[in-house]
Amino acid sequence: VILSALGGFLFGYDLGLISGALPHVSAHFSLGRNTGETVVSITKYAGVLGTVLGGAMMLKFGRKKSMSYHSLVFVMGFALCALCNNYLALLLGRFTVGIGYGISAVVIPQYLGEMAPVKVRGRIVVTYEVVICVGTVCGAIMDHLLRDNW
Secondary structure (H helix, E strand, O other): OHHHHHHHHHHHHHHHHHHHHHHHHHHHHOOOHHHHHHHHHHHHHHHHHHHHHHHHHHHHHOHHHHHHHHHHHHHHHHHHHHHOOOHHHHHHHHHHHHHHHHHHHHHHHHHHHHHOOHHHHHHHHHHHHHHHHHHHHHHHHHHHHOOOOO
16 A cells, blocks of 8 residues: 555655756746646646556556656656656656556556455545645655755
8 A cells, every 4th residue: 555655655755846856947948937847738638548557557467566666757757757858858757757647546546446445445545645745745845945056
């Protein structure tokens, strides 16, 4: 359950972190207002695609394997973002992270709901949602702590 909830934390953390990182990313890549907004929004659009992929992955591979694959998608997306040297590479990284979000949003609650004992099922599934919020708050806190040190 704890490892499953980590996907929710990563989801929330990136949602919270991008708001503080965007001004620095925009300055680094000389992005205008629209291109900066695209860096944020492409992740959300990719998340929609990720939910569809997550459902298909669960049908084809099952819940556990789909969770493993979604973790690989997150790692690839974060690596692409960390190693990007131009705007298009950044968009590809953010798009990949968004795919991971979408897969996570479908696969993890489904897995948790199926694995949890009936008496605590609701509490365990809600934990995933709470951890998304905790991740968002942690991202905002990191934004604040690193505001002058990006």
